[in-house]
Amino acid sequence: MYNRLSKRIPDNRFTRRYLKDFPRMAEEYRAKPVPAIPYSVFRLYQTTGSRVEYEAYYFDLRKRCDVFAAMVLSGRGEYLPDLEDALCAVCEEYTWALPAHIPEEHSIEEEVGRIDLFASETAFMLSEIWYLLKDDLDPEVSARMLYELRRRVVDPYLKTFPKWGKNNWSSVCAHGVLTTFIYLGLDGEFRKALPSLLQSLEDFLSSYRDDGYCTEGALYWSYGFESFVYAANLLREYTKGGIDYFKREKVRAIAKYGFCTYFEGNLTLPFADSPHRLNYNIGLYHFLKKEYPVLPLPDESRAAMFGDEARCRFFEMMRNLYWFDESLEGGDPAPVSCDFPLSQVYLRSRPAWHFACKGGHNGESHNHNDVGSFVVICGEEYVLDDPGWPEYDKWYFSEKRYTDYICAMSEGHSLPIINGKGQKPGEEHAGKVLLAEDGRIVIDLSGAYGLDGVTVRRTWLLHEDGVEIRDEITGAESVTERFVTRVEPVPQEDGSLRIAGCVFSSGSGKPEITTATFVPRLVSNIGMKPVETLYLIDWTASDGENVFRLRILPEGENGKL
Numbered sequence: 001m002y003n004r005l006s007k008r009i010p011d012n013r014f015t016r017r018y019l020k021d022f023p024r025m026a027e028e029y030r031a032k033p034v035p036a037i038p039y040s041v042f043r044l045y046q047t048t049g050s051r052v053e054y055e056a057y058y059f060d061l062r063k064r065c066d067v068f069a070a071m072v073l074s075g076r077g078e079y080l081p082d083l084e085d086a087l088c089a090v091c092e093e094y095t096w097a098l099p100a101h102i103p104e105e106h107s108i109e110e111e112v113g114r115i116d117l118f119a120s121e122t123a124f125m126l127s128e129i130w131y132l133l134k135d136d137l138d139p140e141v142s143a144r145m146l147y148e149l150r151r152r153v154v155d156p157y158l159k160t161f162p163k164w165g166k167n168n169w170s171s172v173c174a175h176g177v178l179t180t181f182i183y184l185g186l187d188g189e190f191r192k193a194l195p196s197l198l199q200s201l202e203d204f205l206s207s208y209r210d211d212g213y214c215t216e217g218a219l220y221w222s223y224g225f226e227s228f229v230y231a232a233n234l235l236r237e238y239t240k241g242g243i244d245y246f247k248r249e250k251v252r253a254i255a256k257y258g259f260c261t262y263f264e265g266n267l268t269l270p271f272a273d274s275p276h277r278l279n280y281n282i283g284l285y286h287f288l289k290k291e292y293p294v295l296p297l298p299d300e301s302r303a304a305m306f307g308d309e310a311r312c313r314f315f316e317m318m319r320n321l322y323w324f325d326e327s328l329e330g331g332d333p334a335p336v337s338c339d340f341p342l343s344q345v346y347l348r349s350r351p352a353w354h355f356a357c358k359g360g361h362n363g364e365s366h367n368h369n370d371v372g373s374f375v376v377i378c379g380e381e382y383v384l385d386d387p388g389w390p391e392y393d394k395w396y397f398s399e400k401r402y403t404d405y406i407c408a409m410s411e412g413h414s415l416p417i418i419n420g421k422g423q424k425p426g427e428e429h430a431g432k433v434l435l436a437e438d439g440r441i442v443i444d445l446s447g448a449y450g451l452d453g454v455t456v457r458r459t460w461l462l463h464e465d466g467v468e469i470r471d472e473i474t475g476a477e478s479v480t481e482r483f484v485t486r487v488e489p490v491p492q493e494d495g496s497l498r499i500a501g502c503v504f505s506s507g508s509g510k511p512e513i514t515t516a517t518f519v520p521r522l523v524s525n526i527g528m529k530p531v532e533t534l535y536l537i538d539w540t541a542s543d544g545e546n547v548f549r550l551r552i553l554p555e556g557e558n559g560k561l
Contacts, residue, residue: 002182002237003230005322007132009073014282014324018305019074025067030082034061034089045099049394054099058118061089062125063312069129070317077136084141087126091148096122100394113156117169120176123153125314131183146184153180158189161196166207167365168216168224174200175231175315182238198243204228205250207365212253213343215364217274217389221257226284230315233287246291255288259295260338260347263354264380266302271345271358271373273366273389273521276382276528279304283319286328296332310522337438344433346441348462353378355467357460359443363427369402369410371423371431371448372458376467381500385485387412387534391519401425406516406534410448416456416471417480417538423448438462451476481506481539489513489535497537508539 009015037057044053068083095102095112096119102111115123126145134142156162157177164170174197181190204224208214214221232245245251258280261269268278282303289297306317338347344359357374368386376384387407390396396405402425406412410422423429429450434457435442445456453475461468473479489497489504491513496505514536520528 002131002234003319003322005128005132005318007073008075009070009321010324012324012326014300014303014326015321018321019070021306022067022070022074026071026076026079026082029064029067029086030079034064034085036089037093042094042099045394046104051098051100051392051394058093058098059311061086062122062314063307065090065125065129066306066312066314066317069133069314070321072133072136080133080136083129083133084138087129087137087145088141090122090126091144095119096152100392113152113159115153115156115162115173115177117172119152120173121311121313121315122176123149123180124176127180127183128314128318149180149184153177154184154186154189157193161193163196163203164200166203168204168207168220168227170200170207171204171224171228171231174204175227178231179234182234201228201231201245205248205254208250208254209340209342210250210253211340211342212250212255212257213340213345214254214257215272215343215360216366217272218258218261218268218270218278219275220273220366221254221261222278222281222284225254225258226281226316226319229284229287230319252292255292256295256338257340258285258288259297260335262298262302262334263349263377267377267380267382269347269356270375270382270386270388271356271370272364272368274386275520275522276385276388279308281316281320283316283321283323286325287319287323289328290325296334297328297330299331300329302330339436341433341436344431344443346436348438350462350464352465353383353467355460355462357441357443359431359433359445361427361430362423362425362448363429367425368408368413369423369425369429369448370413370415371410371429372415372443372445372456373410373413374460374469376502378500378502381487383485383487383499383502383504384414384483385487385534386414387484387486387518387532388528389521391521406518411482411536412484412516412534414483415445416473417482418449418451418454418456418473418476419478421449421451424450479540481508483537485535485537486532487535488533489537504537506539512538514538 035057037054041054041057044050065086068079068086071079072083095114097114097116098118101116102114126149130142130145164173178197181193235243266277266279270276279302280298285297289295306312336349347356354377359371362369362371373386374384375382375386390405390407401408411417415423429448431448432444434444439462441460443458445458446454449456455474457472459470471481485499487500489499491497495510496503516534516536517531518534520532
């Protein structure tokens with residue numbers, strides 16, 4: 001069997017914990033009919049811009065498939081008819097693509113055969129279930145699955161050989177299509193498709209610089225790179241080692257990102273469209289740990305359980321269940337420093353705090369205008385923060401992204417506002433790293449603002465007991481130094497602020513504090529509130545140079561740098 005899978009889920013300490021609630025969920029689903037998605041819900045994205053209503057139907061049906069498939073693969077064959085009902089319901093869907101991913105101008109054929117992220121995930125789920133259970137499924141159900149996989153994925157792919165760009169789409173989509181060809185035994189057609197699928201995997205790899213940093217954010221690393229890993233592993237097995245991506249140094253570098261961007265608990269790097277907390281898929285990490293033993297394996301307590309990720313992806317569930325290795329022990333210490341110099345991202349840790357900053361440019365995939373942004377973490381609290389991502393709707397991916405969404409605007413990050421303006425979008429608006437040492441990092445931010453005659457240089461001094469910032473800004477008519485947090489600041493009599501037990505002071509008088517609110521994406525799964533408040537802390541800078549200092553202090557101690 002490919003992918004070290006079998007018709008029976010392994011029994012071990014992790015799978016027992018992971019599957020603990022599955023009997024209850026199976027009975028709950030059994031008691032509810034399988035709902036069809038109303039057309040009016042399908043149309044909501046076009047009429048209102050909202051995605052959540054349709055996706056609630058869509059992903060709950062796939063969760064139902066996951067639950068019943070896991071029960072059958074756990075030896076509970078009495079749930080096979082329930083699984084067949086769910087699989088046939090998926091086959092009955094008008095299209096497997098999300099409305100948000102269907103162009104406004106399209107034919108019916110293009111709509112039904114649209115291979116987006118989730119059509120590809122659906123194809124993967126159906127083809128892997130068919131591959132494992134084809135001898136058990138009712139012949140008519142099996143035939144229907146094969147018919148729909150050909151109608152919606154195999155034939156449309158061979159007709160157009162679509163390309164998905166240099167981002168996570170190329171990995172996820174190619175992975176689902178590639179898996180379908182291999183699992184269904186379509187060797188002749190797969191030979192025709194393989195050059196194009198390999199090019200899509202190369203497109204995905206080219207979305208990363210050679211240092212391995214994921215500009216799209218931590219969850220997109222997990223989503224995109226795990227799909228790449230699963231595709232690469234299956235290709236290696238299929239070609240008997242003839243195609244082995246894991247020998248490439250760049251793949252090793254990309255793997256490092258997921259192992260080096262965790263902080264306390266399950267806090268992760270929140271730059272770009274990213275959550276603040278993220279439990280990891282233990283099957284993926286155990287696989288990568290075997291490929292690259294030097295990587296620091298996180299503690300098992302951070303491992304994702306079913307439902308931690310709202311989409312309940314089948315391929316994640318299966319590899320968590322089948323690829324967990326009881327011989328591997330987590331809890332390796334994370335590196336004190338981690339540099340991604342080509343992407344201009346730097347992580348530093350001291351006993352009392354963690355720090356991360358970024359340069360880069362404002363044309364990155366899932367971009368925020370955030371050149372020079374940074375976060376400071378003490379314990380399990382973001383003291384200075386990055387807002388992460390808002391709820392996705394139709395307009396977030398339009399020209400309104402940088403005018404209407406605080407999460408993507410530079411005004412929603414710890415960055416100067418110069419002459420009343422924030423940074424500008426586009427790859428040409430970039431930072432330039434001047435120095436990156438363990439205790440000192442200097443980035444020229446001038447290019448990100450694109451203001452004639454204005455220079456902006458930001459220096460971070462990283463002490464054992466705190467982080468100090470120095471901004472040198474010349475040629476500006478006005479400067480507001482803005483810092484952001486999701487923890488309510490408590491003003492002190494001397495003009496400093498206390499945030500989560502840390503003292504925050506600038507020597508520039510008392511700051512003005514305002515708020516902005518936003519609805520974060522996938523709130524139930526990343527430890528965020530349904531509506532988050534972002535506290536905007538503004539100091540009016542002195543002429544020529546503004547010095548801002550932050551110090552991490554033990555509980556009960558008062559003071560400032």
